Amino acid sequence: MAHEPASAEWQRVEEWIADHGDYLYRFACSRLNGDRETALDLVQETLLAAWKAHHQYQGSSSLRTWLTGILKHKIIDHMRARSRMEKLADDVSNDPASDWFGTDGHWHESPKTWSASPEALSENRDFDNILKACMDKLPPLQAQVFFFREMDGDSSEDICKNLSISPSNFHVLMHRARLSLRHCLELHWFGQQRKNS
Amino acid sequence: MYTCKQASRIASDALDRKLTWYEWLNLKLHLAICAMCRNFEQNIHLLASTVKKPDDTAAVTLSADDREQLRKNIQSILENK
Ligand SMILES: [Zn+2]
Numbered sequence: 611m612a613h614e615p616a617s618a619e620w621q622r623v624e625e626w627i628a629d630h631g632d633y634l635y636r637f638a639c640s641r642l643n644g645d646r647e648t649a650l651d652l653v654q655e656t657l658l659a660a661w662k663a664h665h666q667y668q669g670s671s672s673l674r675t676w677l678t679g680i681l682k683h684k685i686i687d688h689m690r691a692r693s694r695m696e697k698l699a700d701d702v703s704n705d706p707a708s709d710w711f712g713t714d715g716h717w718h719e720s721p722k723t724w725s726a727s728p729e730a731l732s733e734n735r736d737f738d739n740i741l742k743a744c745m746d747k748l749p750p751l752q753a754q755v756f757f758f759r760e761m762d763g764d765s766s767e768d769i770c771k772n773l774s775i776s777p778s779n780f781h782v783l784m785h786r787a788r789l790s791l792r793h794c795l796e797l798h799w800f801g802q803q804r805k806n807s
Numbered sequence: 808m809y810t811c812k813q814a815s816r817i818a819s820d821a822l823d824r825k826l827t828w829y830e831w832l833n834l835k836l837h838l839a840i841c842a843m844c845r846n847f848e849q850n851i852h853l854l855a856s857t858v859k860k861p862d863d864t865a866a867v868t869l870s871a872d873d874r875e876q877l878r879k880n881i882q883s884i885l886e887n888k
Contacts, residue, residue: 784819
């Protein structure tokens with residue numbers, strides 16, 4: 611393989627960019643809070659890693675699935691480096707619970723019933739935009755943990771291992787992500803719907 | 808007896824791990840008397856069922872410049888390997 615003419619090697623990567631470039635880029639953007647510059651870097655790293663390993667590709671999964679798997683590892687590596695740098699400072703050490711609860715542990719603002727079906731919400735473009743905007747406001751590590759868990763359905767154990775965080779940190783991050791998202795959606799969607807009905 | 812802060816944490820944990828018997832019981836006891844936390848629980852369950860994988864039709868695509876940059880970078884790396 612190493613002696614393949616450079617043009618043939620190049621053509622392979624060129625095809626990957628054409629067929630899967632947008633998909634990989636979109637996937638990376640959705641996991642990086644829309645940080646397009648980093649997304650592009652990681653797509654590039656993914657294509658290079660895939661090219662180096664292409665003789666290992668068995669064809670048992672689709673090419674796209676295989677490339678996405680490599681990209682996911684690149685995203686995890688990126689987040690891991692970042693979480694080491696931040697030492698979870700923003701995400702775990704501070705206790706933003708005071709944003710939601712008083713010192714006695716009571717809600718500052720009472721959660722209200724959300725009357726809507728998941729099916730109707732999933733098909734609603736406006737809701738989708740609000741949800742995305744709310745997710746963009748999450749701190750990076752919280753967003754990452756939430757995406758892996760809720761979008762990809764990864765197990766808690768896998769997420770802890772891949773991001774090198776403890777189970778208790780994982781649960782703190784999930785709790786905070788849900789508190790923030792719930793609040794944001796109440797403010798910008800469900801509260802508005804109630805007013806209009 | 809759990810406070811709302813504790814109950815909301817356990818209700819969140821319940822989506823990601825199996826609760827101990829003690830946690831489960833205390834959560835149920837709290838929810839029985841607290842409509843606010845019942846609403847919180849309902850909200851985060853609805854949240855979980857509406858969050859999906861990004862779909863293929865989403866508007867984010869590589870711009871022509873991005874594509875060009877990607878091509879150039881990879882080509883130069885492959886040529887210099
Ligand atoms: Zn409560």
